[in-house]
Amino acid sequence: MKSTVYLETTIPSFYYETRTDAEFVAMRNWTRQWWNERKDNYNCFISIAVMDELENGNHPKKEEKILLLTGTEYLEINDEIEEIVEVYIANYLMPEDVVGDALHLAIASFHKMDYLLTWNCNHLANANKKKHIRRINERLRLSTPEIITPLEVMED
Numbered sequence: 194m195k196s197t198v199y200l201e202t203t204i205p206s207f208y209y210e211t212r213t214d215a216e217f218v219a220m221r222n223w224t225r226q227w228w229n230e231r232k233d234n235y236n237c238f239i240s241i242a243v244m245d246e247l248e249n250g251n252h253p254k255k256e257e258k259i260l261l262l263t264g265t266e267y268l269e270i271n272d273e274i275e276e277i278v279e280v281y282i283a284n285y286l287m288p289e290d291v292v293g294d295a296l297h298l299a300i301a302s303f304h305k306m307d308y309l310l311t312w313n314c315n316h317l318a319n320a321n322k323k324k325h326i327r328r329i330n331e332r333l334r335l336s337t338p339e340i341i342t343p344l345e346v347m348e349d
Contacts, residue, residue: 198307199239199301200262201297201309201310201313205247205258206252207312208224208228209253209258209261211254220312220344231346237265238265238268239265242293275299277299277302280333281299284325284329286298286325297309297317298317308339308341309339311340311342
């Protein structure tokens with residue numbers, strides 16, 4: 194059985210990254226490599242939160258990012274998930290001004306995803322936060338997905 198992966202918004206964003214700094218080019222290349230060589234080894238999911246983030250704002254390659262996710266299955270967002278977000282913020286797991294990060298984590302945790310794939314290393318794929326995330330999710334009786342970057346998945 195394939196592992197499940199929740200694709201956070203930074204994944205399609207970095208697939209079409211246009212910045213030319215070496216770090217961004219590397220992240221784009223690792224994202225494309227994972228997408229083209231490894232994605233089919235997983236059952237991939239997104240949420241309407243991902244699509245909302247991609248559809249809002251003015252950013253390069255917006256349509257391409259949205260089209261990249263065509264056919265990807267959606268996970269629902271319900272009242273319970275919204276309550277989980279509130280707990281994350283109340284427990285300083287995520288800052289209030291980045292509710293989207295808390296929402297992505299809540300969706301992946303609630304739906305028992307094996308992985309949350311992201312390039313957000315400030316609030317999600319951050320070794321200093323993982324223990325706190327696990328502790329809060331244990332209190333909520335939620336599973337905690339492995340929060341990883343495409344580079345980490347390429348190393349398996």
